[in-house]
Amino acid sequence: MLKLIEIDAFYGKSQALHNVSLDIRAGEFVTILGANGAGKSTIMKCIMGLVEPKAGRIEYEGLDITRRPAWERAALGFGYVPEGRRVFPDLTVEENLKIGGYKLTDTKVLVRNIEKAYDMFPRLKERRRQLAKTMSGGEQQMLAIARALMPEPKLLLIDEISMGLMPIMVNHSLALIKKLHEEGITVLLVEQNANKALKFAQRGYILKTGRITLEDTSSNLICNKEVVEAYLGA
Amino acid sequence: MIVQQLLNGLVIGSVYALTAMGATLVYGILRILDLANAGAYAIGAYAGLFLYLSTGNILLSFAGAIALTGFFGFVVQRYLYIPVLDRPPIVPLIASIGLFIFIQDLLRLVAGPRIREFQASLPFGAIKTETLTINPTWILIIVLTAALLAFLWYLLAYTKIGLAWRATAQDxxxxxxxxxxxxQVVAYNFLLGYAFAATAGIMVGMLYNSVFPTMGDVPAYKMLALIVLGGLGNPVGTVAAAVMIGLIETLIAGYIGFFLPRDAIAFVALIIILLIKPEGLMSRKA
Incomplete structure (x- = not known):
């Protein structure tokens, strides 16, 4: 479904990704694990078109999308939950959802999907007219997920869901993502919290200073001594 | 007398608001200071004047000047700002200063350095009461500014493109x-911003009966101060700041008869307000 082929990416002069290749098949739940600064978010940004790779190719459902502007990718079926939530602070909850569904041309579908989001998160319905910045971190995370679901994505890209959230909210969010996955959405989850990510994902990549060092099923990764020492805590 | 002065202040404030609005919108979205917006003000005034001299139709001059300057704004963003957007903010700032100087010299070459008169007859007369005279140019300025700002408000608050603008300004x-x-957002933004500046330029040309190449100088400085005072990229804040400064400079010049010229009064007021509220009247950050 999504292929990254030998991607090199830079921030200014420093290289963030070296020769990164990923292959995500439809229906999978894949995670990318790595320490802070390993380049996990850069991979997400390359996929979303927010960082342009210097070399390599990105293919989505057989299409070469490497040089496509970000705003055209939204319509391809990507749902993006960025690192740190990044809801629009001075827009209301409902306006945030509308921007999430910006590419939906049919107003009826937009309204229906907003209702769906409210069914899934009744809390957001209560706060629909409230500015996003006035909500708690957990509520903003719900909004970020709901916003990503607005265009009915086929592939959900989630960047660091555990960042700045209480453990109970992290578990809640991950359970929700698992449910979405079971409903048929392909999931790519980038996480620092390897323990939790491997519990939910089927397969994982280990990223170390911009390079993929390991790729395996979650059950194998949990047993891998190196991984346990580096990311799971002894 | 007081009503007369308040109206005068409102007229000045309206012009400031229109001039600063384009640059406010651009700053809100791209975080760059587009000084050349004040050049659009002069271009608008000249275009309006020449169209009026050749057609004698004030409506046509407004429409033509606005369209021309709006198109110029589109060209500027496409070929000047978009290519340097990923550079540090000093690069677009210097580009805008360069463009501003270029515009002034271009106007000097094409239209000559001297001050030109802009005496237009409007299709409506003055409103006169016993104590108060509102001349037609004032009416035009207040009504047209209100209409344009209302249009912008509607666009930002109730349309899909407006929602996209607000979202873009935030992240x-x-x-x-x-x-x-x-x-596309940036293109519309410049189109509208330059059209607003052009409108302000024509109206000021008519108000003071003068159009000259460097007429954008003082508005440029005031525009920058107003953007800061309005809370950096906040359209409502900019309007509030513009009207406030318009009233302050008019009232002080009219009543106290200060020894400084009115532009100086405006800047002194701006400095004092910024010292008291350095974050601006309505800052974005909560």
Whole structure:
């Protein structure tokens, strides 16, 4: 479904990704694990078109999308939950959802999907007219997920869901993502919290200073001594 | 007398608001200071004047000057700002200063350095009461500014493109990821901003009966101060700041008869307000 082929990416002069290749098949739940600064978010940004790779190719459902502007990718079926939530602070909850569904041309579908989001998160319905910045971190995370679901994505890209959230909210969010996955959405989850990510994902990549060092099923990764020492805590 | 002075202040404030609005919108979205917006003000005034001299139709001159300057804004963003957007903010700032100087010298070459008169007859007369005279140019300025600002308000608050603008101003990267075509947003932004500046330029040309190449100088400085005072990229804040400064400079010049010229009064007021409220009247950050 999504292929990254030998991607090199830079921030200014420093290289963030070296020769990164990923292959995500439809229906999978894949995670990318790595320490802070390993380049996990850069991979997400390359996929979303927010960082342009210097070399390599990105293919989505057989299409070469490497040089496509970000705003055209939204319509391809990507749902993006960025690192740190990044809801629009001075827009209301409902306006945030509308921007999430910006590419939906049919107003009826937009309204229906907003209702769906409210069914899934009744809390957001209560706060629909409230500015996003006035909500708690957990509520903003719900909004970020709901916003990503607005265009009915086929592939959900989630960047660091555990960042700045209480453990109970992290578990809640991950359970929700698992449910979405079971409903048929392909999931790519980038996480620092390897323990939790491997519990939910089927397969994982280990990223170390911009390079993929390991790729395996979650059950194998949990047993891998190196991984346990580096990311799971002894 | 007081009503007369208040109206005068409102007229000045309206012109400031229109001049600063384009640059405010641009700053709100791209975080660059577009000084050349004040050049659009002079271009608008000249275009309006020449169209009026050749057609004698004030409506046509407004429409033509606004369209021409708006198109110029489109060209400027497409070929000057978009290519340097990923550079540090000093690069677009210097580009805008360069463009501003270029515009002034171009106007000097094409139209000559001297001050030209802009005496237009409007299709409506003055409103006169026993104590009060509102001349037609004032009416035009207040009504047209109110209409344009109302249009902008409607656009920002109630339309899809307006929602996209607000989202882009808050988080450009995420707006892109959600499917907002940033290039289009920026293009519309410049188009509208330059059209507003052009409108202000024509109206000021008529108000003071003078159009000259460097007429954008003082508005440029005031525009920068107003953007800061309005809370950096907040359109409502800019309007509030513009009207406030318009009233302050008019009332002080009219009543106290200060020894400084009115532009100086405006800047002194701006400095004092910024010392008291350095974050501006309405800052974005809560």
């Amino acid at each position: 450009l990267e995420i707006a892109k990821a959600m499917g907002v075509n940033i290039n």
